[in-house]
Amino acid sequence: MTQAHVAILDDEPEIRRMLSEALEEAGFRTTCYARATEFEAGLKRTTPDVCLVDLGLPDRDGLAIVHRLALESGAAIIIISGRAQVQDRVTGLELGADDYIIKPFEPAEVVARVRARLRKNRTEGDRSTQIARFNGWTAEFDRYVLIDQTGVEVPFSHAEGEVLRLFLESPKRLISRAQMQEMLGGAAGESFDRAMDVRISRLRTKLGEDPKNPRLIKTIYGAGYIFLGDVHWG
Structure with a gap:
């Protein structure tokens, strides 16, 4: 079975390392990006199954990235952000994110959320007709x-x-x-x-x-x- 691919967009090296290690240990393939420009260039080469997107990026508004992904990509989108206000969560979900995880978080929680999204997407993809x-x-x-x-x-x-x-x-x-x-x-x-x-x-x-x-x-x-x-x- 092909490994599910998770793209991680976060400008904090420690967060990228922690997420990548936890996901790869769980059997996923990961690609990490520190900047939105790198992430967007990567999407032209391949479409991940799940995108983990931080909102506080140095070169682009994270919410704009989420909205574009929702419109142009079939990938599941999980926001990972330090913004804990209800309105921030609402805005992210309104723009097309599938889930929202607040920092700080346990890596095991992220792995579980990723698995849940992939199970759901696989169920949808297995239907006889689309x-x-x-x-x-x-x-x-x-x-x-x-x-x-x-x-x-x-x-x-x-x-x-x-x-x-x-x-x-x-x-x-x-x-x-x-x-x-x-x-x-x-x-x-x-x-x-x-x-x-x-x-x-x-x-x-x-x-x-x-x-x-x-x-x-x-x-x-x-x-x-x-x-x-x-x-x-x-």
Whole structure:
């Protein structure tokens, strides 16, 4: 089996060394970068399975890196940052990160989070089809795009795709916040709830939904969400 590749972007040598040693001991292949420019050049040569991204970089805004990765890469994104405020976590998740780990941390925790993301991605990749059709739309999860009836493509992030897939696999069924947290992973709490609100809002916008009266993704206040479309896979 091919080793999963983890890219580490952090300007602190000790953090890079600690993460690399822990991940390689756990069986992963790692590549370390101290600067965003080096990291972006590396992405042109290969696409990692997971990217660990520090927000406090010397040459680029870490959040901008996260947002670009979410839109252009199929890699899972885990932020590792000393910024512990709820708003920082919310912003990172809103921009497309899959998880957020606060410094200082135990290397074993990072290894566990990486494994969890890879298990989830592997489960998604093992599905027999990556294409779903619903209400005039086609979702291609291998390319991270929505296609409307005229052929216009609308990209979505990895994190938005997780939410969309959850809805499309459980149409016309109530999905509670607790179920979303359990199925999508990440720590429960205000930052998770707000990140879900933003991702769902963005999906509604991309699907051309009226925010005051959405037809497909309905909010059931105090209970969760229901996706009302007719879904066909394959």
